[in-house]
Amino acid sequence: MAAQFSENSFYYNGGFSNYDGLLLTLTKNLSHGLQFDFNYTFSHSIDNISFFANSQGDTGIGSGVGLICDVIRPRECRARSDFDMRHLISSDVSYQLPFGKGRMFFRLGSALGRRGDWRLGS
Numbered sequence: 001m002a003a004q005f006s007e008n009s010f011y012y013n014g015g016f017s018n019y020d021g022l023l024l025t026l027t028k029n030l031s032h033g034l035q036f037d038f039n040y041t042f043s044h045s046i047d048n049i050s051f052f053a054n055s056q057g058d059t060g061i062g063s064g065v066g067l068i069c070d071v072i073r074p075r076e077c078r079a080r081s082d083f084d085m086r087h088l089i090s091s092d093v094s095y096q097l098p099f100g101k102g103r104m105f106f107r108l109g110s111a112l113g114r115r116g117d118w119r120l121g122s
Contacts, residue, residue: 015049016074017081033096041088045081048074094121 021043028036097103097118 015047017045017047017049019043019045030094030096033098034094036091036093038091039089042086043084043088044086045084046078047081048077048079050082092122094119 021041024040024042026036026038028034097120099118
C-alpha cells in the first residue's frame, strides 16, 4: 500500500475527567519571628483519555498514539489519570533572626546591626 494511505487519523473530543480533592492548611502568622504554612492535599483524578493521549507506543488498539480506546463506549477506558497524585504535601517556614536594629542582639554598631532584618527560610 502506498505511504499516503498507511494511516487514517480520527480526532474526537469525547474525553471526560473527574477530580475530587480535599485541602488541609495549617498557617501560623508572623509572631515572635516565626511564620509557617503546611498544606496537605488528598485528591483523585479519573479520566478516559490521558493514558492514550500520552502513550508513546502500542496501546493495544492499532498504533495507539493519541487514540481514545472506544468512541462508542468511552467509559470503558475510565481509569486513574496519568497525572493523578493522591497525596501532596507542601510547606514553608520563615524565622526572623534576633540580629539588627530593634532586635535582641547586635542592635547598633556592628555589621550585623547595620544590615538588619536577617531571616532563615525554606
